[in-house]
Amino acid sequence: MTQEATGVPMRLVIDDTARDPSSKIWYALPDSFVDVPIDALAPQPGSEQEVHLEQALALVIDVAPEDQRDRYTGALRDVRFMAKQMRNEGIIACSLGMHHADDGSSASSVFTVGLRDIGWAPAKVTAVRAAASRESSGNVGLLTLPGGRPASISDTLITMPALEGVPGQELYQCNLYVPDPSGTQLGVLTLSTTAVGSRKHYRELMEGIAYTVSFHDPLPEIERAARGDAADGIANDIASDFG
Structure with missing residues (x-):
């Protein structure tokens, strides 16, 4: 069904992660994707983040059924290992x-x-x-x-x-x-x-x-277009890039 058929304007939802000032690359994903927090799962050894992660995992294991705790422990260990491997391979x-x-x-x-x-x-x-x-x-x-x-x-x-x-x-x-x-x-x-x-x-x-991939922050242009402050060319480019 097209936008014209429904009469409802299509909307682009911008995730909060897009506003991270440390970002080096921007892209848009369908809403069927869920982020995996690699940094949180593979913190630096001895860091405060690692302490918090260990505490959170301990809580997960504590509430797991007693006969399933070994399984939970193994699964969580595998997840942490995969997150560490991804970081080592330059996956951000x-x-x-x-x-x-x-x-x-x-x-x-x-x-x-x-x-x-x-x-x-x-x-x-x-x-x-x-x-x-x-x-x-x-x-x-x-x-x-x-x-x-x-x-x-x-x-x-x-x-x-x-x-x-x-x-x-x-x-x-x-x-x-x-x-x-x-x-x-x-x-x-x-x-x-x-x-x-x-x-x-x-x-x-x-x-x-x-x-949708960009190496510079596209949000200022997107937000200006959303407010109607941008030139038609920018608005058309955004529609072309993001649908």
């Missing part, structure tokens, strides 16, 4: 998603964002190299983002080995590579899911996200 954000697949079933996904320091090169060359250098990548495509900025997208199927109590399975992974305007950093946005039958849906989802 992680979100969990739940979506409706093309066949009407529910499908979940994991979305991560990383920033890499790179040697300077023309942005289009960087985008092509990044997609082509990934092992087993396929369906490589080039995108032209708002402002004429280049980006690339690729996807692949990965066979995950069987683990204790978990059978092996295929994983669909889609990657976006967006060079920043300075040419010295590369944004890597990755979506992974076991719903391999819905890969067309996820590829289209990632292409839509790509057009």
Whole structure:
């Protein structure tokens, strides 16, 4: 149903995390995603944040059913380990998603964002190299983002080995590579899911996200447009970027 058919103006909901002054990259996600607090789950050893986390986890274990406490302890330990691994690999954000697949079933996904320091090169060359250098990548495509900025997208199927109590399975992974305007950093946005039958849906989802990626704070322009203070060109750009 279109905006014209309903007569209700479409609204963009801005999460509070978008106002973090330490942010280095901005992007928009559908409301089906929930943030995972990597920093809170992988604090610096000996820090006050680590003490608070240990206290919170102790409370969780304390209220767990007695016959399930070992299971809870193991699950929480695994979550902390994964958060630490993500931080070590340069991932700065992680979100969990739940979506409706093309066949009407529910499908979940994991979305991560990383920033890499790179040697300077023309942005289009960087985008092509990044997609082509990934092992087993396929369906490589080039995108032209708002402002004429280049980006690339690729996807692949990965066979995950069987683990204790978990059978092996295929994983669909889609990657976006967006060079920043300075040419010295590369944004890597990755979506992974076991719903391999819905890969067309996820590829289209990632292409839509790509057009919202920015390395400068877009909120001032968005808010001016929302107040009607911006020129039509800015408002149209925002509509194009964010839908």
